[in-house]
Amino acid sequence: THWWTHPGQFEAWRHVIEEFEQEHPNIKVDFAPIPYDMYSRRMLTAAASGTAFGDVVAISGMWDQDLFVRNYTTSLQPFIQRDLNLNDFFSEPLKEYRLGAKDTGDLLALPMVSGVVVLFYNKDLFDAAGLPYPDSTWTYDDLVQAAKKLTKDTDGDGTVDQWGIYAGAPERLAFDTFVHSFGGKVLREDATSHYSSGLDDPKAIAGFQFYVDLFNTYKVSPRPSVEVGQLSSDVFLSGKIAMQFMASWAEVQVAPARFRWDIAMPPKGPAGRFAYAHSNGFCIPAKSEHKEEAWQLIRWIVTHKGRESEFLEIYYQMPVYRPLAHSNAWLKKDPPINRKVILEMHEKYSFTENSPHRMEWHEGVLVSEVEQAVLGMKSVPDAAHDATRKINAILQQGYAD
Numbered sequence: 001t002h003w004w005t006h007p008g009q010f011e012a013w014r015h016v017i018e019e020f021e022q023e024h025p026n027i028k029v030d031f032a033p034i035p036y037d038m039y040s041r042r043m044l045t046a047a048a049s050g051t052a053f054g055d056v057v058a059i060s061g062m063w064d065q066d067l068f069v070r071n072y073t074t075s076l077q078p079f080i081q082r083d084l085n086l087n088d089f090f091s092e093p094l095k096e097y098r099l100g101a102k103d104t105g106d107l108l109a110l111p112m113v114s115g116v117v118v119l120f121y122n123k124d125l126f127d128a129a130g131l132p133y134p135d136s137t138w139t140y141d142d143l144v145q146a147a148k149k150l151t152k153d154t155d156g157d158g159t160v161d162q163w164g165i166y167a168g169a170p171e172r173l174a175f176d177t178f179v180h181s182f183g184g185k186v187l188r189e190d191a192t193s194h195y196s197s198g199l200d201d202p203k204a205i206a207g208f209q210f211y212v213d214l215f216n217t218y219k220v221s222p223r224p225s226v227e228v229g230q231l232s233s234d235v236f237l238s239g240k241i242a243m244q245f246m247a248s249w250a251e252v253q254v255a256p257a258r259f260r261w262d263i264a265m266p267p268k269g270p271a272g273r274f275a276y277a278h279s280n281g282f283c284i285p286a287k288s289e290h291k292e293e294a295w296q297l298i299r300w301i302v303t304h305k306g307r308e309s310e311f312l313e314i315y316y317q318m319p320v321y322r323p324l325a326h327s328n329a330w331l332k333k334d335p336p337i338n339r340k341v342i343l344e345m346h347e348k349y350s351f352t353e354n355s356p357h358r359m360e361w362h363e364g365v366l367v368s369e370v371e372q373a374v375l376g377m378k379s380v381p382d383a384a385h386d387a388t389r390k391i392n393a394i395l396q397q398g399y400a401d
Contacts, residue, residue, distance in 0.1 A: 001032045001033075001034060001039075001053055001054040001056075001057050001058065002031075002032070002033055002034070002039075002057075002058035003033065003034055003035060003036035003039040003040075003058060004033060004058075005033045005034070005035055005036075010033060013031065014031065016300075016301065016304065017029050017031055020297060020300050020301075023300075024293075024296060024300075027293045027296065027297070029297060032054065039058075040060070040062075040063060040359070043057070043059065043063070043067070044063060044066055044067075044359075046072070047066060047067045047070045047072040048070065050070075050072070050287070052285060052287050052288070053285060054285065054288075055284065055285070055288040055289075055290045055291075055293070055294040056282055056284065056294045056297050056298055057282065057283050057284070057285060058280060058281070058282055059109055059280070059281060059282065059283050060278075060280050061093075061096035061097070061111075061278050061279050061280070061281075061352065061354050062278065062354065062358055062359060062362075063358060063359050064096060064097060064108075064109060064281075064283070064354070065354055065355055065356045065358065066356050066357065066358075066359075067108075067283065068099045068108050068356075069099075069356050071286060072283075072285060072286060073108045073109060073283040073284065073285060073286060074108070074283070074284040074285065074286050074288065074291055075106045075107070075108055076106075076107050076108065076109065076110055076283075076284070076295070076298075077106045077107055079295045079299075080107060080110070083295075083299055084299065084303070088303075088321060088322050088323065089111075089320050089321055089322060090114065090318075090320050090322065090325070090346045090347065092114075092277055092346060092350045092351065092352060093111040093114040093277060093279040093281075093320045093346070093352070094107065094111060094320075095352050096111065096278075096279055096281075096352050096354055097109040097110065097111060097279075097281055097283075102189075102352075108283060109281045109282060109283035110281050110282055110283075110298055110302055111279040111280065111281035111302075111320040112279070112280055112281050112282060112301060112302050112319070112320060113279060113280055113316075113317035113318060113319055113320060114277055114278065114279035114280075114317055114318050114320050114346060115247040115248045115249040115277065115278055115279070115316075115317040115318065115342075116247070116248050116275045116276070116277040116278075116318075116342055116345045116346055116350050117173050117174050117176075117177045117245055117246070117247055117248070117266060117275040117276045117277075117345075118245075118246070118247075118248050118263040118264065118265065118266065118275065118341055118342065118345065119134055119243055119244075119245055119263065119264045119265065119266055119267075120236060120243065120244045120245075120246050120250065120254060120261060120262075120263055121133060121134055121242060121243045121244075121261060121262060121263070121264060122236075122239065122241065122242050122243070122259055122260075122261050123259070123260040123261055123262060124239075124259040124260050125150060125162065125239075125242040125259075126150070126242065129149055129150055129242075131146055131149060131150070133262070133264065134146070134243070134264035134265075134267070135264060135265075136264075136265055138264075138265075138267040138268070139267050139268050139269070140181070140210065140267045140268070140269050140270075142267060143165070143243070143267045144214075144218055144220065146164065146242075146243075147163075147164025147165045147214070147218065147220035147221075147242065147243065148164060148218065148220055149164070150162065150163070150164035150165075150220075150242035150243075151163050151164040151219070151220045160219075160222070161240060162240050162241075162242070163220065163221060163222050163240060163241050163242065164220035164221070164242050164243065165214060165220050165221050165241070165242060165243040165244065165245075166221055166222060166235050166236065166241045166243075166244045167211060167214045167215060167221040167244075167245065168224075168244075168245065173247050173276040173278060174245035174246070174276070175208075175211055175366075175370055176276040176353060177245065177266055177274055177275050177276045178207045178208070178210055178211045178269070179199070179204050179207035179208060179211075180207070180269075180271070180274035180276070180351060181207060181266070181267075181268070181269025181270070181271055181272070181273065181274045182203050182204070182206045182207030182210060182269050182270050182271055183203035183204075183206070183207075183269075183270060183271035184198060184199070184201050184202075184203040184204025184205070184206070184207050184208075185198035185201070185204060185353070186198060186199060186204070186353055186366070187353045187355055194395075195355040195395055196391075196392050196395060197387065197388040197391040197392050197395075198388075199366075199384045199385075199387050199388045199391070200384055200385050200388040203271070204384065205380060205381055205384045206270075207269070208370070208373070208380050208383070208384055209380045211370070211374075212370075212373050212374055212380050215374050216374070216376065222235075223374055223375065224371065224374065224375075234253065236250075236254060236257075236261075237253070237254065237256070237257055239257070239258065239259050245266065247276075247278065248263065248317065248318065248342045248345075249316040249317045251263075251316065251335060251337060252316045254335075255334070255335045261337075262337050262338055263337050263338055263341050263342075264338070264341060265341055265344070265345060265349070266345075266349075272349075273348075273349045274349055274350075274351055275345050275349050275350055275351075276350070276351060276352070276353065277345075277346060277350035277351065277352055278352070279317070279320060279352075280317070281302075281320075282298045282301065282302070284298070302320070302321055303321050303323075303324070304324070318330070318339070318342050318343065318346060325343060326343070355395065356395075357394050357395060360394055361390070361391045361394045361395065364394075365387055365390045365391050365394065366387055366391065369383040369384075369386055369387040369390075370383065370387075
């Protein structure tokens with residue numbers, strides 16, 4: 001079961017499965033796509049009730065821990081130790097699928113692809129302003145200075161109609177990236193692998209404040225549901241945004257753009273360079289009656305080496321399996337962008353932050369508190385403290401359950 005329902009994706013997956021069945025004639029694979037919004041709800045319901053949901057199940061790092069704490073999945077450690085070398089995989093995405101300690105806990109799923117927050121930029125707007133493109137030397141101060149020069153009232157009517165940056169609504173993974181770059185954390189993890197909010201730490205508040213300042217102090221980003229209404233529904237594609245922090249998989253949405261664009265690393269913050277990474281992978285439910293066959297399919301998909309060009313059309317994200325990620329089939333596929341940035345970010349600067357009940361506290365609490373700060377309904381310290389209190393209540397109730 002999976003959520004890849006786009007016609008092009010479905011056709012590519014069909015060829016992958018056909019090739020697998022040809023090499024494994026004793027295994028028949030039923031392919032069951034479900035739209036993502038429905039998929040995540042059904043997956044979490046199945047985990048809560050212990051209901052079977054297939055033998056090979058696609059899962060997201062956004063809610064995988066909810067499956068793990070309910071013992072819904074099978075440990076993949078015996079299979080991995082027998083058949084794979086984890087040095088062949090990027091290490092950070094693996095942390096999303098471990099139970100307990102993120103470096104040493106058992107892998108209860110295997111990631112297939114991973115995305116990381118990068119800086120998308122409009123090359124045409126930079127050229128028109130006579131500015132150099134973002135590069136690895138940039139700090140957040142450089143970002144602000146460039147964004148100021150790229151924010152313009154081009155027709156002189158008193159309304160900004162070209163923005164230096166769009167900081168998001170909030171773009172959730174980008175917000176976490178700002179907090180880390182200033183030395184804070186959205187989540188803290190203790191020695192028992194229990195989590196609590198870190199947003200009330202002064203360094204986290206500094207990152208939060210910088211994010212809000214992009215909208216309200218520097219005035220280089222349109223505010224969600226206020227100035228954004230003047231632009232197209234897909235903000236970056238409007239051609240009126242010079243830069244935007246987005247997850248790297250947004251390349252598929254940006255591909256139709258009528259202007260030249262590329263990606264760069266996020267700038268260095270006071271604590272260094274950081275970027276949130278998020279992956280998707282596969283697990284085997286504990287109630288599966290075909291665990292060995294399920295593992296053979298997972299290994300085939302994740303380390304697939306046949307017909308790479310076609311197979312990698314599925315990947316809107318970086319393959320976690322290094323030989324695929326470093327292949328020309330992925331690095332040079334359309335659209336032609338600097339994917340080496342994505343490799344380097346995963347290798348050196350990426351982090352993951354997930355916990356049980358993430359969907360509940362992140363979508364239900366954090367996004368709301370950040371939006372209230374951006375819209376001036378709360379001060380940043382008040383929003384940070386309120387978010388901390390509410391997030392901790394959700395996490396503590398989850399541990400009690």
